[in-house]
Amino acid sequence: MSNRVVCREASHAGSWYSASGSQLNAQLEDWLSKAQSTIRPARAIIAPHAGYAYCGACAAHAYKQVDPSVTHKDEFSIVPVLVGALSESKEQEYGKLLSKYLADPSNLFIISSDFCHWGQRFRYTYYDESQGEIYRSIEHLDKMGMGIIEQLDPMSFTNYLKKYRNTICGRHPIGVLLNAVAELRKSGLEMNFSFLNYAQSSECRTWQDSSVSYAAGALIVH
Numbered sequence: 001m002s003n004r005v006v007c008r009e010a011s012h013a014g015s016w017y018s019a020s021g022s023q024l025n026a027q028l029e030d031w032l033s034k035a036q037s038t039i040r041p042a043r044a045i046i047a048p049h050a051g052y053a054y055c056g057a058c059a060a061h062a063y064k065q066v067d068p069s070v071t072h073k074d075e076f077s078i079v080p081v082l083v084g085a086l087s088e089s090k091e092q093e094y095g096k097l098l099s100k101y102l103a104d105p106s107n108l109f110i111i112s113s114d115f116c117h118w119g120q121r122f123r124y125t126y127y128d129e130s131q132g133e134i135y136r137s138i139e140h141l142d143k144m145g146m147g148i149i150e151q152l153d154p155m156s157f158t159n160y161l162k163k164y165r166n167t168i169c170g171r172h173p174i175g176v177l178l179n180a181v182a183e184l185r186k187s188g189l190e191m192n193f194s195f196l197n198y199a200q201s202s203e204c205r206t207w208q209d210s211s212v213s214y215a216a217g218a219l220i221v222h
Contacts, residue, residue, distance in 0.1 A: 041105075041220070042218040042220060043105070043107075043108065043191070044109035044110070044111065044218070044219035045110050045216070045218050046113055046174065046195075046216060046218075047111070047216050048112075048114050048115075048214035048215065083170075083172045083176060085172060086176070088158055088175075091158075091175035091176050091178075091179050092154070092179045095154070095175075095176045095177070095178070095179025095180040095181075095182065096180070102177075102180045102181070103184055103221075105221070109177065109219075111170055112173070113168060113169055113170020114212050115146075115212075116138050116141060116142050116166055116167055117169065117211075117212050118134070118167070118204055118212075118213075119210025120207065120208070120210070121210055122167055124167045126141060126165070126166070133205050134206070134209070135200060135202075135205065135211065138200065138211065139213075141164060142198065142215065143198065144160065145164075145166055146198070146215055146217070148160050149174060149178070149193060150192075150194060152178060152181050152185070154178035154179045154181075157178055177219075181193075189221065190222040191222065192219075192222070193217055193219045193220075194217055195215055195217035197214075198213070199213070199214045200212070201214075
Protein backbone atom coordinates (compact mmCIF):
# COMPACT_ATOMS: atom_id res chain seq x y z
CA MET A 1 0.00 0.00 0.00
CA SER A 2 1.35 3.40 -0.93
CA ASN A 3 2.17 5.92 1.81
CA ARG A 4 1.45 8.80 -0.53
CA VAL A 5 -0.88 11.38 0.95
CA VAL A 6 -4.01 11.75 -1.17
CA CYS A 7 -5.76 15.11 -1.16
CA ARG A 8 -9.34 15.46 -2.33
CA GLU A 9 -9.81 17.87 -5.20
CA ALA A 10 -11.55 21.14 -4.29
CA SER A 11 -14.31 20.22 -6.74
CA HIS A 12 -16.46 23.30 -6.09
CA ALA A 13 -13.62 25.83 -6.40
CA GLY A 14 -14.61 28.58 -8.78
CA SER A 15 -18.34 27.96 -8.37
CA TRP A 16 -19.61 29.59 -5.16
CA TYR A 17 -16.13 30.50 -3.88
CA SER A 18 -12.93 31.66 -5.54
CA ALA A 19 -10.58 29.11 -7.09
CA SER A 20 -7.67 31.45 -6.34
CA GLY A 21 -5.82 30.62 -3.11
CA SER A 22 -4.52 34.17 -2.73
CA GLN A 23 -7.95 35.72 -3.32
CA LEU A 24 -9.63 33.35 -0.87
CA ASN A 25 -6.89 34.05 1.66
CA ALA A 26 -7.54 37.80 1.34
CA GLN A 27 -11.29 37.29 1.73
CA LEU A 28 -10.78 35.23 4.91
CA GLU A 29 -8.44 37.85 6.33
CA ASP A 30 -10.95 40.62 5.59
CA TRP A 31 -13.91 38.78 7.17
CA LEU A 32 -12.01 37.78 10.30
CA SER A 33 -10.41 41.21 10.76
CA LYS A 34 -13.84 42.86 10.88
CA ALA A 35 -14.82 40.67 13.83
CA GLN A 36 -11.63 40.79 15.87
CA SER A 37 -12.60 43.48 18.36
CA THR A 38 -15.88 41.70 19.08
CA ILE A 39 -14.82 38.11 19.55
CA ARG A 40 -11.70 38.38 21.74
CA PRO A 41 -11.03 36.27 23.67
CA ALA A 42 -12.98 33.51 21.90
CA ARG A 43 -12.81 29.88 22.95
CA ALA A 44 -14.49 28.54 19.81
CA ILE A 45 -15.39 29.89 16.38
CA ILE A 46 -17.83 28.72 13.73
CA ALA A 47 -16.28 29.78 10.44
CA PRO A 48 -17.40 29.13 6.85
CA HIS A 49 -15.26 26.70 4.92
CA ALA A 50 -14.29 26.92 1.29
CA GLY A 51 -12.69 23.63 0.40
CA TYR A 52 -10.60 21.42 2.65
CA ALA A 53 -7.37 22.69 1.10
CA TYR A 54 -7.90 26.01 2.86
CA CYS A 55 -9.08 24.82 6.29
CA GLY A 56 -5.59 25.07 7.81
CA ALA A 57 -5.14 28.59 6.51
CA CYS A 58 -8.55 29.59 7.89
CA ALA A 59 -7.61 28.17 11.29
CA ALA A 60 -4.29 30.02 11.36
CA HIS A 61 -5.86 33.34 10.43
CA ALA A 62 -8.67 32.90 12.96
CA TYR A 63 -6.21 32.10 15.74
CA LYS A 64 -4.22 35.26 15.01
CA GLN A 65 -7.39 37.36 15.08
CA VAL A 66 -8.80 36.08 18.38
CA ASP A 67 -5.56 35.89 20.39
CA PRO A 68 -3.49 39.09 20.36
CA SER A 69 -0.63 37.30 22.10
CA VAL A 70 -0.03 35.15 19.00
CA THR A 71 2.44 37.01 16.81
CA HIS A 72 4.06 34.08 15.00
CA LYS A 73 1.88 31.53 13.24
CA ASP A 74 4.38 28.70 13.85
CA GLU A 75 4.10 28.97 17.64
CA PHE A 76 0.87 26.96 17.83
CA SER A 77 -0.33 23.61 16.50
CA ILE A 78 -3.38 22.92 14.35
CA VAL A 79 -5.03 19.61 15.25
CA PRO A 80 -7.54 18.57 12.55
CA VAL A 81 -10.56 16.57 13.71
CA LEU A 82 -12.84 15.11 11.04
CA VAL A 83 -16.42 14.63 12.22
CA GLY A 84 -18.67 12.30 10.24
CA ALA A 85 -22.40 11.60 10.36
CA LEU A 86 -22.75 11.03 14.10
CA SER A 87 -25.86 9.98 15.97
CA GLU A 88 -27.23 12.18 18.75
CA SER A 89 -25.71 9.90 21.36
CA LYS A 90 -22.29 10.00 19.68
CA GLU A 91 -22.39 13.81 19.47
CA GLN A 92 -23.04 13.83 23.19
CA GLU A 93 -20.30 11.29 23.86
CA TYR A 94 -17.65 13.15 21.87
CA GLY A 95 -18.80 16.46 23.29
CA LYS A 96 -18.10 15.14 26.78
CA LEU A 97 -14.69 13.84 25.70
CA LEU A 98 -13.68 17.16 24.17
CA SER A 99 -15.17 19.38 26.89
CA LYS A 100 -11.99 19.37 28.99
CA TYR A 101 -10.05 20.73 26.01
CA LEU A 102 -12.69 23.39 25.39
CA ALA A 103 -12.36 24.42 29.05
CA ASP A 104 -8.62 25.00 28.58
CA PRO A 105 -8.06 28.69 27.69
CA SER A 106 -4.92 27.79 25.73
CA ASN A 107 -7.09 26.01 23.14
CA LEU A 108 -9.21 27.47 20.36
CA PHE A 109 -11.81 25.32 18.58
CA ILE A 110 -12.62 26.24 14.98
CA ILE A 111 -15.77 24.59 13.63
CA SER A 112 -15.80 24.63 9.84
CA SER A 113 -19.30 24.87 8.40
CA ASP A 114 -21.33 26.57 5.72
CA PHE A 115 -25.08 26.94 6.23
CA CYS A 116 -27.97 26.25 3.86
CA HIS A 117 -27.12 24.69 0.50
CA TRP A 118 -30.25 25.51 -1.47
CA GLY A 119 -31.23 24.40 -4.97
CA GLN A 120 -32.06 21.38 -7.08
CA ARG A 121 -28.38 20.42 -7.40
CA PHE A 122 -28.25 20.14 -3.59
CA ARG A 123 -31.60 18.31 -3.48
CA TYR A 124 -32.91 20.83 -0.99
CA THR A 125 -35.57 23.36 -1.96
CA TYR A 126 -37.40 24.22 1.27
CA TYR A 127 -39.42 27.40 0.69
CA ASP A 128 -41.63 29.27 3.14
CA GLU A 129 -43.62 31.60 0.86
CA SER A 130 -44.69 33.73 3.83
CA GLN A 131 -41.11 35.07 4.00
CA GLY A 132 -41.21 36.56 0.51
CA GLU A 133 -38.73 35.61 -2.17
CA ILE A 134 -36.77 32.37 -1.93
CA TYR A 135 -33.56 33.95 -0.67
CA ARG A 136 -35.52 35.60 2.14
CA SER A 137 -36.93 32.22 3.13
CA ILE A 138 -33.40 30.78 3.15
CA GLU A 139 -32.19 33.62 5.36
CA HIS A 140 -35.09 33.13 7.75
CA LEU A 141 -34.39 29.40 7.94
CA ASP A 142 -30.66 29.92 8.54
CA LYS A 143 -31.16 32.62 11.16
CA MET A 144 -33.67 30.43 12.96
CA GLY A 145 -30.94 27.80 13.27
CA MET A 146 -28.33 30.41 14.20
CA GLY A 147 -30.59 31.67 16.98
CA ILE A 148 -30.93 28.14 18.33
CA ILE A 149 -27.15 27.65 18.26
CA GLU A 150 -26.80 30.88 20.23
CA GLN A 151 -29.00 29.31 22.92
CA LEU A 152 -26.26 26.63 23.34
CA ASP A 153 -28.90 23.91 23.63
CA PRO A 154 -27.89 20.77 21.68
CA MET A 155 -31.33 19.17 21.86
CA SER A 156 -33.05 22.24 20.39
CA PHE A 157 -30.54 22.24 17.53
CA THR A 158 -31.14 18.53 16.89
CA ASN A 159 -34.92 19.10 16.84
CA TYR A 160 -34.50 22.03 14.43
CA LEU A 161 -32.51 19.83 12.03
CA LYS A 162 -35.08 17.04 12.25
CA LYS A 163 -37.91 19.44 11.46
CA TYR A 164 -36.39 21.50 8.65
CA ARG A 165 -33.56 19.27 7.34
CA ASN A 166 -31.49 22.38 6.71
CA THR A 167 -28.39 21.38 4.75
CA ILE A 168 -25.84 22.76 7.23
CA CYS A 169 -22.73 20.81 6.27
CA GLY A 170 -21.08 21.17 9.68
CA ARG A 171 -24.18 20.25 11.69
CA HIS A 172 -22.46 17.31 13.39
CA PRO A 173 -19.34 19.17 14.57
CA ILE A 174 -21.65 21.98 15.72
CA GLY A 175 -23.62 19.34 17.63
CA VAL A 176 -20.40 18.09 19.24
CA LEU A 177 -19.48 21.65 20.24
CA LEU A 178 -22.92 22.28 21.74
CA ASN A 179 -22.68 19.07 23.75
CA ALA A 180 -19.21 20.03 24.99
CA VAL A 181 -20.62 23.37 26.11
CA ALA A 182 -23.57 21.64 27.80
CA GLU A 183 -21.15 19.45 29.74
CA LEU A 184 -19.11 22.43 30.93
CA ARG A 185 -22.19 24.42 31.92
CA LYS A 186 -23.04 21.69 34.42
CA SER A 187 -20.06 22.85 36.45
CA GLY A 188 -21.28 26.45 36.41
CA LEU A 189 -19.02 27.75 33.64
CA GLU A 190 -20.67 30.75 31.96
CA MET A 191 -20.53 31.00 28.17
CA ASN A 192 -22.33 32.73 25.37
CA PHE A 193 -22.27 32.37 21.60
CA SER A 194 -22.94 35.16 19.11
CA PHE A 195 -23.06 35.12 15.32
CA LEU A 196 -21.18 38.05 13.81
CA ASN A 197 -21.75 37.79 10.08
CA TYR A 198 -24.08 36.16 7.56
CA ALA A 199 -24.07 36.10 3.77
CA GLN A 200 -25.40 34.15 0.79
CA SER A 201 -23.46 33.34 -2.38
CA SER A 202 -26.41 34.57 -4.47
CA GLU A 203 -30.03 35.64 -4.11
CA CYS A 204 -32.30 32.77 -5.18
CA ARG A 205 -35.49 33.96 -6.86
CA THR A 206 -36.49 30.99 -9.05
CA TRP A 207 -36.44 27.19 -8.72
CA GLN A 208 -33.52 27.08 -11.16
CA ASP A 209 -31.29 29.16 -8.86
CA SER A 210 -28.97 27.86 -6.16
CA SER A 211 -26.96 29.33 -3.32
CA VAL A 212 -24.80 28.52 -0.32
CA SER A 213 -25.09 30.45 2.94
CA TYR A 214 -22.19 31.45 5.17
CA ALA A 215 -22.18 32.42 8.84
CA ALA A 216 -19.43 33.17 11.35
CA GLY A 217 -19.69 33.39 15.13
CA ALA A 218 -17.74 33.05 18.35
CA LEU A 219 -18.10 31.33 21.72
CA ILE A 220 -16.98 33.41 24.69
CA VAL A 221 -16.19 31.92 28.12
CA HIS A 222 -16.68 34.36 31.01
